[in-house]
Amino acid sequence: MSDDPADDLSLYPVSEKAPERVRTPTGKPLSALTLEAVLSGEIGPEDVAITPEALLLQARIARAAGRATLAENFERAADLVRVPQELILDTYELLRPGRARDAQQLLDRATLLRRDYGAARVAALIEEAADVYTRRGLFVKRY
DSSP: OOSOHHHHHTTOSHHHHOGGGOBOTTSOBGGGOOHHHHHHTSSOGGGSSOOHHHHHHHHHHHHHTTOHHHHHHHHHHHHHTTSOHHHHHHHHHHHSTTTSSSHHHHHHHHHHHHHHHOOHHHHHHHHHHHHHHHHHTTTSOOO
């Protein structure tokens, strides 16, 4: 990929302008995802999941369009692709104000995500939340 943001922006929408840049988790090209292939059993659930690479491509496009916050969300989503859904939902619950008992509980979760899943961007967000929650006193059960 070029380092010119205008080149990234020209890829949108990827499915029409650069489908060769997207592959399924099993390595199939985007063009293989057809109704006929699904009906014949050639395409299964594992083929329609998003990949970190596709999300990072979307992040580049968003950043080129001047949408830095959206780009950061795509990048964090790329971090989460390989994290089990149960852990994602538990982390979401833990991040709700008044749910974590203290900052260390959030910092431990950040460490787990970074160490076991390489989710550095998500871990940094959780570490930031631990700091904010500490300053705002959001560790006390309020319900």
